[in-house]
Amino acid sequence: MTTLSVVVPSYNSADFMHRCIDSLLVGGDEVEILIVNDGSRDATGVVADGYAARFPGRVRAIHKPNGGHGSTINAGLAVATGRYFKVVDSDDWVDADALVELIVTLKRLDGEDAAVDMVVSNFVYEKEGRDRKNAVRYRRVLPQARVFGWDEVGRMRKTQYLLMHSLVYRTQLLRDVKLELPEHTFYVDNIFAYMPLPYVERIYYLDVDLYRYFIGREGQSVSEQVMISRLDQQLRINRMMMEHVAREVSPSHPAYRYMTHYLEIICAVSSTLLLRSGTAEAIVAKEALWRGIREEDRQLHRRLRRGALGQICTLPGRGGRKVTLAAYRAAQWRVGFN
Numbered sequence: 001m002t003t004l005s006v007v008v009p010s011y012n013s014a015d016f017m018h019r020c021i022d023s024l025l026v027g028g029d030e031v032e033i034l035i036v037n038d039g040s041r042d043a044t045g046v047v048a049d050g051y052a053a054r055f056p057g058r059v060r061a062i063h064k065p066n067g068g069h070g071s072t073i074n075a076g077l078a079v080a081t082g083r084y085f086k087v088v089d090s091d092d093w094v095d096a097d098a099l100v101e102l103i104v105t106l107k108r109l110d111g112e113d114a115a116v117d118m119v120v121s122n123f124v125y126e127k128e129g130r131d132r133k134n135a136v137r138y139r140r141v142l143p144q145a146r147v148f149g150w151d152e153v154g155r156m157r158k159t160q161y162l163l164m165h166s167l168v169y170r171t172q173l174l175r176d177v178k179l180e181l182p183e184h185t186f187y188v189d190n191i192f193a194y195m196p197l198p199y200v201e202r203i204y205y206l207d208v209d210l211y212r213y214f215i216g217r218e219g220q221s222v223s224e225q226v227m228i229s230r231l232d233q234q235l236r237i238n239r240m241m242m243e244h245v246a247r248e249v250s251p252s253h254p255a256y257r258y259m260t261h262y263l264e265i266i267c268a269v270s271s272t273l274l275l276r277s278g279t280a281e282a283i284v285a286k287e288a289l290w291r292g293i294r295e296e297d298r299q300l301h302r303r304l305r306r307g308a309l310g311q312i313c314t315l316p317g318r319g320g321r322k323v324t325l326a327a328y329r330a331a332q333w334r335v336g337f338n
Contacts, residue, residue: 007076013090014043039066070181070188098208123165123211142205150254164189165211246297268309
């Protein structure tokens with residue numbers, strides 16, 4: 001069995017996917033690279049077939065009709081042969097030395113009969129035109145050099161969260177929980193980094209800057225203007241996450257504290273983007289978002305509202321909205337997101 005399967009979701013990626021795939025080839029025979037061509041209209045499929053021909057057994061090209069980011073991950077998970085599973089988007093890449101260390105660590109844990117459900121590593125924002133790179137690391141909140149559970153996870157700062165970029169899952173765990181991401185929907189990486197967490201029992205933190213998260217490309221789905229134009233999808237993902245933790249995760253579950261932490265961040269993103277859109281309808285939608293959480297789970301609503309972000313993004317009136325947007329701009333400058 002291959003150690004690690006990596007899915008590379010690819011849509012009209014021909015001009016930039018080489019950097020991603022070349023960075024994964026460093027893993028050698030221990031890494032299965034699954035390039036999923038999501039109905040691209042450029043030469044993405046040709047590039048994928050070229051890699052598969054040059055590296056048979058290590059690279060597979062999967063061609064499918066367009067179904068969105070979630071559908072590519074679903075397609076990769078369905079055929080993955082690796083013991084562990086990761087997603088690397090085609091405009092991102094991984095650090096070569098960190099990838100080698102990840103493979104060594106996964107093999108060592110398996111050899112010691114200490115297989116884990118999830119491995120966490122660091123990711124770095126590679127923002128176009130910005131020399132200073134901001135890394136998200138977990139050194140003060142996650143134990144190192146040993147396997148641990150949720151009960152040993154410390155309190156994360158608002159700038160710390162487990163994005164898809166941070167995570168490697170045990171493949172069978174994802175299949176056991178029947179993970180299936182929505183198709184034709186953006187921002188499903190949040191679902192990937194959220195829904196499986198209550199089923200994760202054994203965690204390992206590898207303190208390396210593995211994932212290089214590229215932001216700043218024109219038309220990228222995480223650019224602010226694009227996100228505002230797709231607010232309906234952001235709100236759909238937000239609601240799915242809220243309903244999952246409200247209906248499926250008990251407050252006594254050891255993962256609950258982190259899951260509400262991450263949900264607070266997502267609610268703050270949704271609320272701020274609604275305000276940034278600048279329409280009266282968006283203000284009504286923001287109020288409906290928080291009202292819906294209260295109606296679903298009053299205890300969860302109180303917990304989210306009491307958090308620092310929850311308080312800032314629910315300040316009333318025009319003055320409150322100005323404070324929310326000022327805090328957003330400060331965070332945008334500090335972290336370097338779009």
